[in-house]
Amino acid sequence: MNVGILGTGNMGKIIIEALIESGAISPSNLNITNRTLNKAREVQLQYEKVNLLDTNKDVIQNSDIIFICVKPHDIYGILQENRALFSRDKCLVSITSPISVEQLQTVVDCSCARAIPSITNRALSGVSLLTFGESCSEKWRQTISDLLNKISRPVEIEEKITRVSSDIVSCGPAFFSYLTQRFINAAVKETEINNETATILASEMLIGLGDLLKKEIYTLPTLQEKVCVKGGITGVGISAMEKELGNVFEELIKATHDKYKKDREETQSQFGL
Template identity: 65%
Template structure:
């Protein structure tokens, strides 16, 4: 199976690296194209057998499954200008949340799906969010599910929870990285610990926390209860957090959904759905 990736930016590059390093695909079975060829060539320096294309249409023609990893507002033109190249035997995978799989299907007469990945997939971990098109064959569903299972835990989601699911899975690493950095900065500003030491300790703590959850040794609630002894130091810290956190997370989701609605309006206009 020939895998094509259109767009080798952040997520396109992460998908490429993860799929190759997991052994799911070999570099010789990977076709890539990018608006700036130099970016694609940097990947070829590491994976010599990948094929770089100058034109999207040529990549689509030579690929069985095509991952579209470009910005949301670039997808309509990509699909429209290459409409004849998406023949019935192929599969198209969009990775962006503001474009529904139905929108992709309206311009690509083949099996279509949307998969929202996460940066955690680069470590062959985390979740990938699946939505299948109405014309997507069971064969392609099984093939791509198996492919993504090598780098993630695939989860099927309903369209109505696309944004919040993406916030948790795809944006979540950035949100919790920000909180961790603030956690470290607080330790440095209030104590004698240096930033380097605090960063190592916090990073290793997060890795250990992930292992506890992965092995299902504790649930989130049980873990907090185990550490937070009544009347102890951890309890004082939790009380301080409760006093300060307020509407932080509800406001976070309100902000992401507000931006999402704007993106949806723009893409719907492109597809003539407004």
């Protein structure tokens, strides 16, 4: 099976690296291109046997499954320009949340799916979010699930929870990296610890926390109960967080959904759906 990647930006490159390094696909079975070919050439320098092709048309023609990893407003034009090349035996996979599989199906006749990745997939970990179109054959559903299972835990979701699921899975690492950096900065500012030491401690704490959850030793609520002794230091810290954080996460969800709504309106004007 030949896999095509249209777009080698941040997420496109992460998918390429994860699929190759997990052994899910061989570099020689991977066809890539990018609007700026030099960016795709950087990937080929990393994996010499990857096939760097000149155009989207070349990648689509020579691939069985095509991951489209470009900005949402660019997808419609690419599909319209190459719609005849998406024959029924092929599969198109979009990685962007504002475009639904139903929209994809209005333009091309092949099997369609959406697979929203996470930067954590680069470590062959975390979740990838799957939504299949009605036109997606059982063969392709299984193939996509098997591919993504090599680099993540695939979770099938309904369209109505796409944005919030993506907030948690795809945006979440950036959100919690920001919070962790603020935690480190505050520790450095308010105490005598240096940035390097605080960063090591915080990073190892997060890794350990992940291991506790992965091994199902504790749930998030029980973990808090175990650490937060009544009248202790952790409890005082939690109280300070409750006071200062307020509705920050509610506002975060509102902000991402407002942006999602605007993006959806733009894609709806393109797809007519």
